[in-house]
Amino acid sequence: MNLVVGVGDMKVSNDPESVLITYSLGSCIGLAIYDPVAKVGGLLHYMLPESSLDKLKAKKNPYMFGDTGIPLLFKETYKFGAKKNRLKIIVVGGSQILDQKGLFNIGKRNHTVLRKMLWKNNAMIDFEDVGGSVNRTLRLEIETGQAWLKVSGGEMNKI
Amino acid sequence: MKKIEEIIKEIEKLKPVSYIGDKIMDIVSNPDSSLSDLVGIVKYDQGMTANLLRICNSAYFGLANEIVSIKQAVAYLGIDKVASLIMMGNSADNLSEAQEGYDLTEGELWRYSVSSALLAQDLAEKRNLNNVSLVFTAALLKDIGKVILNTYVKDSFEAISKEIQDNGLTFLDAEKKVIGIDHAELGARVAEQWNFSPAMVNIIRNHHHPDKAPADDLTIPIVYVADCICMMMGKGVGSDGLAYTYYQDIVNRLHFSDVDIQKTIVGFREKLEEIEEMVSLSGG
Numbered sequence: 001m002n003l004v005v006g007v008g009d010m011k012v013s014n015d016p017e018s019v020l021i022t023y024s025l026g027s028c029i030g031l032a033i034y035d036p037v038a039k040v041g042g043l044l045h046y047m048l049p050e051s052s053l054d055k056l057k058a059k060k061n062p063y064m065f066g067d068t069g070i071p072l073l074f075k076e077t078y079k080f081g082a083k084k085n086r087l088k089i090i091v092v093g094g095s096q097i098l099d100q101k102g103l104f105n106i107g108k109r110n111h112t113v114l115r116k117m118l119w120k121n122n123a124m125i126d127f128e129d130v131g132g133s134v135n136r137t138l139r140l141e142i143e144t145g146q147a148w149l150k151v152s153g154g155e156m157n158k159i
Numbered sequence: 160m161k162k163i164e165e166i167i168k169e170i171e172k173l174k175p176v177s178y179i180g181d182k183i184m185d186i187v188s189n190p191d192s193s194l195s196d197l198v199g200i201v202k203y204d205q206g207m208t209a210n211l212l213r214i215c216n217s218a219y220f221g222l223a224n225e226i227v228s229i230k231q232a233v234a235y236l237g238i239d240k241v242a243s244l245i246m247m248g249n250s251a252d253n254l255s256e257a258q259e260g261y262d263l264t265e266g267e268l269w270r271y272s273v274s275s276a277l278l279a280q281d282l283a284e285k286r287n288l289n290n291v292s293l294v295f296t297a298a299l300l301k302d303i304g305k306v307i308l309n310t311y312v313k314d315s316f317e318a319i320s321k322e323i324q325d326n327g328l329t330f331l332d333a334e335k336k337v338i339g340i341d342h343a344e345l346g347a348r349v350a351e352q353w354n355f356s357p358a359m360v361n362i363i364r365n366h367h368h369p370d371k372a373p374a375d376d377l378t379i380p381i382v383y384v385a386d387c388i389c390m391m392m393g394k395g396v397g398s399d400g401l402a403y404t405y406y407q408d409i410v411n412r413l414h415f416s417d418v419d420i421q422k423t424i425v426g427f428r429e430k431l432e433e434i435e436e437m438v439s440l441s442g443g
Contacts, residue, residue: 006431007392007393007428007431008428008431023393024393024394024396025393026390026391026392026393026394026396026401027391027392027401028391028392028393047392047424047425047428048421048424048425053418053421053422053425054422054425057425057429061428061429064425064428095400095401096401096405097387097390097391097401097403097404097405098329098401098402098403098404098405099404099405099407100405101405101407102417103417104405104407104410104417104420106391106417106420106421106424107391132400133400133401133402133403134400134401134402135393135396135397135400135401152262152396152397152398152399152400153261153262153316153320153397153398153399153400
């Protein structure tokens with residue numbers, strides 16, 4: 001069964017029948033994690049880097065922001081028996097409109113906040129396809145941990 | 160390129176925005192139009208009236224009282240917004256189908272068009288523009304050219320991709336180079352054939368080229384920024400990706416900071432369910 005992760009949303013599952021999928025990431029980031037032993041996976045689709053933009057709204061929906069969504073994604077998989085050192089980490093998205101620079105390059109800032117947080121927590125990224133001016137769709141099969149990526153108008157490819 | 164004439168001929172295949180659409184467009188373009196002009200147009204079309212009232216009562220507007228007449232709708236939402244909504248109800252037919260060349264599934268172009276129009280409307284209100292309905296309708300219809308160009312993009316997709324990847328062209332420039340005309344120009348030709356106002360034609364033509372807008376114009380920048388935000392959120396983004404030019408000076412012209420952009424994105428996310436309801440109520 002496909003569990004669709006919307007914009008500013010997160011889903012975690014250990015149901016082998018389920019497939020997590022998030023469509024059309026522009027400057028947003030899709031972060032998928034999977035523990036092959038506990039066979040649990042999670043997918044987060046956040047839109048903006050930092051919750052300091054609006055703390056109240058971040059409290060209402062922490063999945064809109066990288067700095068509040070990322071820790072929650074990890075914590076949620078731990079509840080299902082995942083261990084940090086076993087997690088496979090996949091990062092896609094963070095695109096930009098051509099010539100989008102500086103503060104306005106939200107795709108890049110979304111990516112930076114993620115790298116900083118993972119680095120601080122000694123978590124290594126296993127696969128990354130970030131940036132450019134493409135859009136991406138990411139899919140994660142819970143039974144096998146197999147992830148799939150589709151880039152702008154292309155086919156779904158195994159990662 | 161004789162092909163361009165062929166492509167332009169295909170405009171006839173679109174379902175023209177009906178007689179009512181024309182009249183609404185008159186009202187949209189004429190700031191002096193009155194409630195009775197509007198009521199006069201819709202009162203004989205029960206389907207349209209019923210649909211309009213459903214949309215006015217949808218969660219997006221969050222009105223406390225149920226609206227039961229056009230007159231009331233105008234009292235609560237204003238003539239401008241009601242005209243926009245009628246226009247929206249009239250445009251779904253052309254924009255709802257799948258566009259394979261652009262890798263958009265059924266309903267995706269419509270969902271995006273409505274989202275982008277609502278966003279543009281919000282921004283126009285924030286900047287106190289007096290022609291909000293023009294901005295809304297232009298944002299809604301700006302990609303009508305894609306509906307015709309779709310099959311050509313599909314056939315030439317490899318060549319278009321190559322121009323983007325190898326030569327760094329925008330998707331728009333690649334369309335023009337490979338096919339002979341881009342979707343914005345084609346959309347403007349559609350708008351001309353449908354007798355839309357020159358202002359509307361101009362916004363559609365330049366929606367990816369706000370640098371061509373007159374220095375004091377805010378309508379094109381607003382439609383452009385709403386589109387950028389949609390692209391960043393992945394709305395309506397298909398095979399073209401985000402391969403369009405970003406104009407920082409246009410964003411500056413609207414006095415939009417990065418925080419403003421981010422707050423608009425948050426606001427959009429918060430209203431997502433209401434927007435989805437609006438999309439389905441309006442025929443997507």
